[in-house]
Amino acid sequence: MTNELRVSTTDIPGLLVVDLPVHGDSRGWFKENWQRDKMTALGVPDFQPVQNNMSFNADAGVTRGIHAEPWDKLVSVATGRVFGAWVDLRAGETFGTVVTAELTPGRAVFVPRGVGNAYQALDPGTCYSYLVNEHWSADAKAKYTFANLRHPDIRWPLPLDGATISEADRSHPSIADVVPFRRPRPVVTGSNGQLGTALQALIPEAIFVDRADLDITDADAVAAFDWSEASCIINAAAWTAVDAAEGEGRAACWAVNVAGTANLVAAARRHRLPLVHISSDYVFDGSRELHTEDEPFAPLSAYGAAKAAADAVVGTLPRHYILRTSWVIGEGSNFVRTMARLADTGASPAVVDDQFGRLTFADDLARAALHLMHHAEPGTYNVTSDGGVVSWFDVAQAVFEARGAAGQVSRTSTEEFAAGKLTAPRPRHSALDLTKLRATGFVPVDGGEGLRQYLAAMT
Structure with a gap:
């Protein structure tokens, strides 16, 4: 955990790692998960979120597929740890580029639209949070771009063969067969x-x-x-x-x-x-x-x-x-x-x-x-x-x-x-x-x- 808010760039343009100050005492801890003035001053876009989603993962090894969505989001965890993997699925020179990081309550990642997001729960009882700037709808889901979790450049901490994965996430196309997300x-x-x-x-x-x-x-x-x-x-x-x-x-x-x-x-x-x-x-x-x-x-x-x-x-x-x-x-x-x-x-x-x-x-x-x-x-x-x-x-x-x-x-x-x-x-x-x-x-x-x-x- 850090006592200083920091924002770092990555190999994927627009994908930012945000280290969050977490303040703890005998009662537990507190953090500012999204603080507009402080974060935008350090380079996080003022992405104007409108919906906050939470995903609870009962067991370690739960793995969510690589989904690129037509909105921006700030991902973090409320409890536990996850291994996060991001793949640039946007058309262009950086298509297929991978960035990975472990997320704890003290670390978040800003994910621009068109960049695929996936994670694997490392602890039981992990609660994954994502703040998005469009309302989810069935119509919006039709505009997702998906890639298979078995990307050659991702080293999952827990083997995928024993992980808990949905059938849909198992069947997504390999990175070589993905139709790139059209850039805005x-x-x-x-x-x-x-x-x-x-x-x-x-x-x-x-x-x-x-x-x-x-x-x-x-x-x-x-x-x-x-x-x-x-x-x-x-x-x-x-x-x-x-x-x-x-x-x-x-x-x-x-x-x-x-x-x-x-x-x-x-x-x-x-x-x-x-x-x-x-x-x-x-x-x-x-x-x-x-x-x-x-x-x-x-x-x-x-x-x-x-x-x-x-x-x-x-x-x-x-x-x-x-x-x-x-x-x-x-x-x-x-x-x-x-x-x-x-x-x-x-x-x-x-x-x-x-x-x-x-x-x-x-x-x-x-x-x-x-x-x-x-x-x-x-x-x-x-x-x-x-x-x-x-x-x-x-x-x-x-x-x-x-x-x-x-x-x-x-x-x-x-x-x-x-x-x-x-x-x-x-x-x-x-x-x-x-x-x-x-x-x-x-x-x-x-x-x-x-x-x-x-x-x-x-x-």
Whole structure:
């Protein structure tokens, strides 16, 4: 037994041995089996347990099979001793790796989901305890991965031939025949949008859903969705019909951008998932020439108000990444493609020259989302292309020049362009300060070079 709380890593990534202080006197002993603040400070994940199970083993030699479950758990003993064996059953380089240890009241082990757990009681009257962060159900058991106790790298203290083992545990497949536990993957909403399409190219192994697969405005559907294989949520779904949100589309805009986001926040909280959410320059009024992440919200439009409300909701999650962006360009309908089509058909559009910002390329935004999740602290980050600030007219003129139609774009003001139309008010200045993003090690593409590459690749 130890008088100091210690946490040690093992050869299986995420599997941690926790030595627990046990305080004894003439009456017996006392220990803190799970102490959130102390243990998380030493590296144990804040795994938010919801169920505690106890397994009593009357005789020494009772041996429980290698089960990898779709949840995390903290295993320990209340009385007696066990020989614990853990096998990494997750797909990847460490598949099949074994760690063993003797557990007493003074030692616990944190077992991440997908790592097989087995033990053998060494004393009669042993009580084995495990704290888990999902409720057990028959449906959940169908997602277990099993391996046979006769793993070549496990030396059981008591021979298995004389051990008490269930028939099911005797019949599990050998490690060579195990289908590996699928590692958690990102769940991406809005899979068919510009960002969703870019993410499909970047992380094809992710779980992509569109509205037909998951209507994020339906709270019951989001709650019932199978999040057991999720590593995070990337919310690329959004209502982006900015002008329509000023009229008949206002309710739909709020439903998707606020209520839908709130439903995803609830799911992320319930399942302990980080959430990546895409925000907008429209949360500001554009009165500043350069916007930092901590600028107070001042939306001018219904769309901007919805995006600001969503940011506030997402900000309540401990592990959130709000990516504030502007002028997104990717696959599908967007300003650059519209200008290219007009250039190719000989049109001569009038384009506003008094709204200023930077383009954001969807593939760059996708790269930033993954980079920030892996290399940055949770919070809000501005993400656009780098380089000089331009107007919409500057962008249109660059597109026309690239298409060999130079000189066919004319200038107009925001007021002239909006005359007689139902349009949402736009921020005049949309440029976002990229200092915080660059400090994480991410290098945004230069806006001019990004546009040239985009036009060259455009079909």
